[in-house]
Amino acid sequence: MHRLILVALLALTVAGCQRLTGEQCDRLCWRYNEIAFWERFEAEAARLAPAEREKLRAERQAVWNEMKARKFDPMLENCLRDCRRSASPEVLACVERAKTSEQAAECVD
Numbered sequence: 651m652h653r654l655i656l657v658a659l660l661a662l663t664v665a666g667c668q669r670l671t672g673e674q675c676d677r678l679c680w681r682y683n684e685i686a687f688w689e690r691f692e693a694e695a696a697r698l699a700p701a702e703r704e705k706l707r708a709e710r711q712a713v714w715n716e717m718k719a720r721k722f723d724p725m726l727e728n729c730l731r732d733c734r735r736s737a738s739p740e741v742l743a744c745v746e747r748a749k750t751s752e753q754a755a756e757c758v759d
Contacts, residue, residue, distance in 0.1 A: 682748075
C-alpha cells in the first residue's frame with residue numbers, strides 16, 4: 651500500500667514539473683494575444699494608404715501598450731489560470747514560434 655502511494659506521489663511530482671510557472675504562462679498568454687492583435691491590424695491596414703497605415707499602427711501600438719499596463723484584465727487572468735492548469739513547456743515553445751493566430755491556436759489545442 652505504501653509503495654502505491656509513493657508511486658502516485660512520484661507521478662504527481664513528475665507531472666507537476668511539466669507545468670509552466672506563472673512567468674512562463676504570462677509570456678504564453680501575451681504572445682498568443684499579441685499574434686492575434688497584430689494579425690487583425692495587418693488585415694485592417696492592408697487596404698489603407700501608407701500614411702493612414704502608419705497612423706493606425708501608432709493608434710494600435712498605444713492600445714497595446716495600454717493593455718500591457720493594466721493592473722487587472724479578466725481575460726488575461728482566465729488565460730493564466732488555464733495555462734497553469736494544463737500548459738506544458740512544449741506548448742510555450744510552440745506559441746513562441748508561431749507566426750499566425752492559426753499556428754498559435756494549434757499549439758494550445
